[in-house]
Amino acid sequence: MATITYREALNQALAEEMERDDSVFLMGEEVAEYDGAYKVSKGLLDQFGDRRVVDSPISELGFAGLGVGAAMVGLRPVIEFMTFNFSFLALDQVINSAAKMYYMSDGQVHLPMVFRGPTGAALQLSAQHSQACQTWYLHAPGVKLVTPATPADAKGLLKAAIRDEDPVAVMEGELLYNLKGEVPDPEDGDFVIPLGLAEVKREGGDVSIITSGAMVHMALMAAGNLEKDGIDAEVLDLRSLRPLDVDAILATVQKTNRVVVLEEGWPYAGVGAQIAATIQEEAFDDLDAPVLRVTQADVPMPYAKNLEQMAKPSADRVVQACKKVLYTD
Amino acid sequence: MADTKTKEKKEGTRGGGKAELDGFSRDMLHWFLKQMLLYRRFEEKAEEAYAIGKIGGFCHLHIGQEAVAQGVVGPLRPDDYVVTSYRDHTQALAKGVDPGPVMAELYGKKGGSVGGKGGSMHIFGVDVGFMGGHGIVGGQIPLATGIGWAIQYRESDQICVCFLGDAAVNQGAFLESLNMAAVWKLPVIYVVENNEYGMGTAFKRVSALPVVDRAKGTGVPGHAVDGQDVMATWTLIERLASEVRKGGGPQYVDARTYRFRGHSMSDPVSGTYRSKKEVEEKKEEADPITILRDRLFEAKLLKQEELEEMDQAVRVIVDEAAKFADDSPLPTADDLYTHTYKEINEHGRLFLDGRDR
Numbered sequence: 001m002a003t004i005t006y007r008e009a010l011n012q013a014l015a016e017e018m019e020r021d022d023s024v025f026l027m028g029e030e031v032a033e034y035d036g037a038y039k040v041s042k043g044l045l046d047q048f049g050d051r052r053v054v055d056s057p058i059s060e061l062g063f064a065g066l067g068v069g070a071a072m073v074g075l076r077p078v079i080e081f082m083t084f085n086f087s088f089l090a091l092d093q094v095i096n097s098a099a100k101m102y103y104m105s106d107g108q109v110h111l112p113m114v115f116r117g118p119t120g121a122a123l124q125l126s127a128q129h130s131q132a133c134q135t136w137y138l139h140a141p142g143v144k145l146v147t148p149a150t151p152a153d154a155k156g157l158l159k160a161a162i163r164d165e166d167p168v169a170v171m172e173g174e175l176l177y178n179l180k181g182e183v184p185d186p187e188d189g190d191f192v193i194p195l196g197l198a199e200v201k202r203e204g205g206d207v208s209i210i211t212s213g214a215m216v217h218m219a220l221m222a223a224g225n226l227e228k229d230g231i232d233a234e235v236l237d238l239r240s241l242r243p244l245d246v247d248a249i250l251a252t253v254q255k256t257n258r259v260v261v262l263e264e265g266w267p268y269a270g271v272g273a274q275i276a277a278t279i280q281e282e283a284f285d286d287l288d289a290p291v292l293r294v295t296q297a298d299v300p301m302p303y304a305k306n307l308e309q310m311a312k313p314s315a316d317r318v319v320q321a322c323k324k325v326l327y328t329d
Numbered sequence: 330m331a332d333t334k335t336k337e338k339k340e341g342t343r344g345g346g347k348a349e350l351d352g353f354s355r356d357m358l359h360w361f362l363k364q365m366l367l368y369r370r371f372e373e374k375a376e377e378a379y380a381i382g383k384i385g386g387f388c389h390l391h392i393g394q395e396a397v398a399q400g401v402v403g404p405l406r407p408d409d410y411v412v413t414s415y416r417d418h419t420q421a422l423a424k425g426v427d428p429g430p431v432m433a434e435l436y437g438k439k440g441g442s443v444g445g446k447g448g449s450m451h452i453f454g455v456d457v458g459f460m461g462g463h464g465i466v467g468g469q470i471p472l473a474t475g476i477g478w479a480i481q482y483r484e485s486d487q488i489c490v491c492f493l494g495d496a497a498v499n500q501g502a503f504l505e506s507l508n509m510a511a512v513w514k515l516p517v518i519y520v521v522e523n524n525e526y527g528m529g530t531a532f533k534r535v536s537a538l539p540v541v542d543r544a545k546g547t548g549v550p551g552h553a554v555d556g557q558d559v560m561a562t563w564t565l566i567e568r569l570a571s572e573v574r575k576g577g578g579p580q581y582v583d584a585r586t587y588r589f590r591g592h593s594m595s596d597p598v599s600g601t602y603r604s605k606k607e608v609e610e611k612k613e614e615a616d617p618i619t620i621l622r623d624r625l626f627e628a629k630l631l632k633q634e635e636l637e638e639m640d641q642a643v644r645v646i647v648d649e650a651a652k653f654a655d656d657s658p659l660p661t662a663d664d665l666y667t668h669t670y671k672e673i674n675e676h677g678r679l680f681l682d683g684r685d686r
Contacts, residue, residue: 025482057509065475069472244678
């Protein structure tokens, strides 16, 4: 095991998969000569050349669609969005082409491709650069979505996404790129984490915090604070939002009977809404309290530091929500 | 139905026989005419079936634009790719998709080219390089560009043709795609089927420049051709295809044509946006089938009885296609969820509707 950053873990995943399979190429804004806006692709141009590591023009709709077209005839494109905020310009190609092509061609065309980049808020980037984009990609059947929280998950899930036969969005945490963690060494074998497997990041028996992506760290912080009050919280990291590990969700509900869903995005039609619906449909009798959600405030992200703090979910809000479902507040 | 797949010609030849009209052999010209008659009769049959409720949804007919399909797809190699918009039946036939499955798709049947999942707007025939009809105006342009990218990536000498309507040149996808194709010299020919109207809006009302000039800012060379003249269209595309195949970069064609029907079956042929007189005049003067027929008559390369035989033969093909569609079963509940994902992952749920499957 080596301790590396989330950024290096993603870089390793790209390099290993490009090494393994010549049909994999990386395209996006600034990915080649600039080494990537977040330096995820550092060194890949030197290693693989400009045939396979390609700077695109600022044309999200165009290069996302180009990726779909290349995948239609068997290449395995990795399309990087500098951030998923910019991918809204490409949503026609994501939703109308990528998600639906396999179905509407009745299986004649499948799309082994990845859309990746950071999602969620960083610091004081305000409304158009601070949003969790998961819901847009989850709503339409046909696209899979993973949200790695740790360097190991980043590497293992990106490799799985590149090998998957369907379009997979890999949404990275904008504030996680410098996060360090242990990742199995390449010499110890191929490290791939299958899509659809959640992971309990902290065991606990009193209340379940179900979350994913960057919010996993907030949930762990909240769990640490709850411990001081004698409350033992379990943190379930979904890791993959489609396929969704419903078995793991039901297992933690059955264990603690109390659930808080923590998500970075807005509440309306969000990930938490889906999870709460699934829990009440399939584990209603296991619940001792209503499922609560901690989300971003239902407003665009403001710039001012104090307002931004108020808008974002926080460990304190998670603690409060947990106490509420435990009826101890 | 084998008659429709007359693919014995070789790229760059004009039918092999003695050149008899503008460098085209008699056999070749007969093949053009027969194919165009097939496209016309096929669409007329679809029109008839729509009227009696056998076809639902949107159904965009290609009547009046047959020479573009034949003149553009005809010179391509079988391993070249074609991508198009939702007005796609005729291009599919031209690329070699069998008429039966195309008609069955319109009927929403299991035997349809995509099993009843796509309908009129989404015909696919990947085995013959027909990469689909796509339903969002301009949405297919980046896809074709990506197919061109893949061809170049693999150092193949195939090419990709992208059909689009005139209205699609006003989409951002058009500019973004042509720019990338020009920068990377991708092997794509973008062919605008310029039928003068985007649904009910005349192109000249929404563009300051004519179609042929709309690629100018991208560096992709533009060409205009009379899209009602199959020989002229074929000649241009044959030349461009050869240049593109040699690595010369993308090309752009304004194929000037005209739609004899409404935008789709649910739209009027004329009325508020174009006059009945205009449509009647175009049908009289610019019917691509009549134009070719009359040239052949004039050059004494076609006899009336040959034309009648040809028409009879394609009507048989179309009737067989309709019978195939009629006889094909409906898709079943088992088909509802298939082909949503190619890979059903071992872990986790992909379908969140809570239904039993």
